[in-house]
Every structure is written in C-alpha cells, then in structure tokens.
Amino acid sequence: MITVSSNSILTKLPQGDFRSRCQALCTTLRKAHPQYDWIGLYWVDGDHLVLGPWIGDQPTEHTRIPIAQGICGAAVREEQTIIVDDVNSDPRYLSCFTHTKSEIVVPVYADGLIVGEIDIDGKNIADFDTSDQIFLEEIARFIGREWPGRW
C-alpha cells in the first residue's frame, strides 16, 4: 500500500546522467518504502533483460534474464504490470532470495516500446497492490521520458 506521491520522490532526484539518476531513484524508492525489499531496473537487450541500477541487501544472480523466462520476462511478453502475491506458487518465478514472498514488475515504455522494467521484491505475501501499481507506473513513465535511447 502506497501513501507517498511519485512527485515527492522524483523532485528529490539529483541532477546527473541517466544512470546515476536511476540509481538514485532506486535508493530513494527503498528509503521511502521499506517494504520494497529489493529494487532493480532491467533494460531490454534483444531477447534478454540486463540488470541495471539496483538496491538491496544482496546482489542477484539474475543479471541477464531471457525474455522467455521469469516474472520479469512475462511482464515484457504480456506488455503489462505483473503482481505476484506468492512467488512460491508461481511456476514462472526465478528465485533470487529465499526470503522473497511477493513481487511486482512494471514495464518502462519509451516511444511506445518497452525498453526496460522496474522489478521489486517483497518479504511478505501480497506486499503489492493496485496503489503500488499506479505509483510505480508513474515512476516508469518518468524513466521512459528520461530514457536516453540506450542503457
């Protein structure tokens, strides 16, 4: 459940290049929403997703994900936000951290095409609802507007 506006997050971002602003965005999002346990941005690279800026207690082994796989791949294939309340009962799930229970993946569009996505893990069952979806889709539109054409 989200109670903070995307504007209050986005106006706090430092000036700088796209990558450093995206890294700052991940950090700011996690500070504002402690239930966002691990936050990563993946960029589309042909038929794969490549991990960009991320924030969390541990790195993920999934730094390159085939679009054919995972909840991350499904969000690109289905061109929509995916919320999974219980990752352990979703056969698409690619496991990263044993404590992860739920996940939300939000596509980032630039000029009508998916160029990447926001991937967030939660430690509790059903950590994400439609308020998170609305909030994160606003954040994704912001990233899409700033998208420089390559990652």
Ligand code: SME
């Ligand atoms: N769980 C994702 C993989 C990425 S990690 O959560 C960081 C998936 O199923 O695609």
